Amino acid sequence: MSTAAVQYAVLGLISSRRDGIHGYRLKSEFEDRFGDFWALNYGQMYRTLDRLERTGLIAGAEVPQVGRPPRRVYRITDRGRKSLHSWLELPPGDGPRAMRDEVAVKLLFRSGERPDDLVDLVRRQRALYLRHLSRLNKRRARLGGDAPESFASRLLLLQADMRVRTDLAWLEVVEKAVLERAADAR
Amino acid sequence: MIRFDRVTKRFGSDATEVCVLEDFSLDVPAGQFCTLMGPSGAGKSTTLHLLAGLTTPTAGDVYLAERRLSAMSERELAVVRRREVGFVFQFFHLLAYLDASENVALPLLMEGLPARAVRERVDRALAIVDLSHRRQHKPAQLSGGEMQRVAIARALVIEPRVLLADEPTGNLDSSASHGIMQLLRRGNEQLGVTILMVTHDPVCASYGDRVVRLIDGRIVEDIDVRDQGPLRSHA
Numbered sequence: 186m187s188t189a190a191v192q193y194a195v196l197g198l199i200s201s202r203r204d205g206i207h208g209y210r211l212k213s214e215f216e217d218r219f220g221d222f223w224a225l226n227y228g229q230m231y232r233t234l235d236r237l238e239r240t241g242l243i244a245g246a247e248v249p250q251v252g253r254p255p256r257r258v259y260r261i262t263d264r265g266r267k268s269l270h271s272w273l274e275l276p277p278g279d280g281p282r283a284m285r286d287e288v289a290v291k292l293l294f295r296s297g298e299r300p301d302d303l304v305d306l307v308r309r310q311r312a313l314y315l316r317h318l319s320r321l322n323k324r325r326a327r328l329g330g331d332a333p334e335s336f337a338s339r340l341l342l343l344q345a346d347m348r349v350r351t352d353l354a355w356l357e358v359v360e361k362a363v364l365e366r367a368a369d370a371r
Numbered sequence: 372m373i374r375f376d377r378v379t380k381r382f383g384s385d386a387t388e389v390c391v392l393e394d395f396s397l398d399v400p401a402g403q404f405c406t407l408m409g410p411s412g413a414g415k416s417t418t419l420h421l422l423a424g425l426t427t428p429t430a431g432d433v434y435l436a437e438r439r440l441s442a443m444s445e446r447e448l449a450v451v452r453r454r455e456v457g458f459v460f461q462f463f464h465l466l467a468y469l470d471a472s473e474n475v476a477l478p479l480l481m482e483g484l485p486a487r488a489v490r491e492r493v494d495r496a497l498a499i500v501d502l503s504h505r506r507q508h509k510p511a512q513l514s515g516g517e518m519q520r521v522a523i524a525r526a527l528v529i530e531p532r533v534l535l536a537d538e539p540t541g542n543l544d545s546s547a548s549h550g551i552m553q554l555l556r557r558g559n560e561q562l563g564v565t566i567l568m569v570t571h572d573p574v575c576a577s578y579g580d581r582v583v584r585l586i587d588g589r590i591v592e593d594i595d596v597r598d599q600g601p602l603r604s605h606a
Binding site for chain 2: 308311312314315316318319321322325326343346349350353357
């Protein structure tokens with residue numbers, strides 16, 4: 186997810202909360218809506234909020250709490266709403282998904298290694314993908330109703346399925362090629 | 372619940388001999404949902420056929436609920452198949468001239484259960500697969516996903532200890548496949564049925580607790596799918 190996309194995802198979530206939202210709640214809502222696709226740690230969340238506030242797209246205000254330090258609640262500004270609207274109208278700027286997963290990079294630098302080590306790399310990655318699919322299945326089972334969020338989430342889950350399926354198919358090809366090369370060398 | 376102990380299975384003889392499973396050991400505890408994956412010819416379906424008693428090992432032993440299948444008579448095996456093992460196949464195998472409830476009732480009728488008990492259990496099985504409203508539909512009036520639901524109800528109606536599924540979504544589109552897998556998951560979690568499923572589809576395999584990969588009749592990977600660490604940052 187590009188920095189801009191993360192910013193607008195956060196801005197979109199804030200825009201849906203008329204009474205404002207604090208960082209901690211925002212983080213859990215982000216996880217709920219996007220957590221299967223993008224992880225954002227607290228540091229990244231607060232940096233994003235800071236950037237949005239500095240550019241005037243949101244406004245933060247300290248709200249006192251009983252027996253606790255005050256917390257900062259964020260609301261979208263008019264400028265933020267206009268910016269979000271223009272961004273949503275823009276055609277997506279992403280090209281095809283970049284080849285940037287770790288296994289591809291590691292393969293580039295480790296292709297001369299022992300076949301067993303390469304196969305091990307592939308298999309670790311496969312286990313990771315299968316667990317990711319299992320997590321997506323649980324999320325799919327929780328989706329219900331005809332709410333627009335569920336509709337969009339179902340389509341996003343389908344996209345994630347298709348991507349992981351392709352990645353797993355590629356791992357099969359890599360594994361087969363490594364094993365065949367090792368057999369030829371014997 | 373299911374155990375393969377150093378099983379070898381060869382087909383043919385001499386020059387035409389093919390070794391489908393070699394020194395294959397697998398232990399599936401009661402209540403586990405285990406999936407077998409691997410390329411064609413890896414030996415996946417043979418494991419199901421061995422468990423169903425449809426073929427016998429060349430060497431080694433197959434156990435079902437701590438009973439060694441090779442020590443059982445043909446008659447005892449038939450009873451185990453009828454009462455303790457449910458089967459789900461890729462092509463549903465429903466009888467075209469019977470409606471959904473009659474198809475589901477078949478295994479119970481073979482057991483000679485009284486009509487009232489049959490009706491109650493069929494109702495329950497159809498409710499589990501969310502098909503109570505289609506009970507009087509013939510297979511030709513059902514979608515592929517619905518036909519597979521009927522087949523699952525027929526497998527569950529005997530209240531089996533073990534369910535064997537061979538590519539249960541191989542003939543379905545993605546959306547129907549998810550529906551079927553959610554159903555199998557529910558059967559496993561709510562009824563405690565031990566499941567061994569063969570699939571080539573990683574998305575379906577990921578519904579299990581465990582994925583075992585076979586290549587050339589040997590286990591090359593045994594993955595705990597439900598062991599989930601936190602998602603790493605991609606932002």
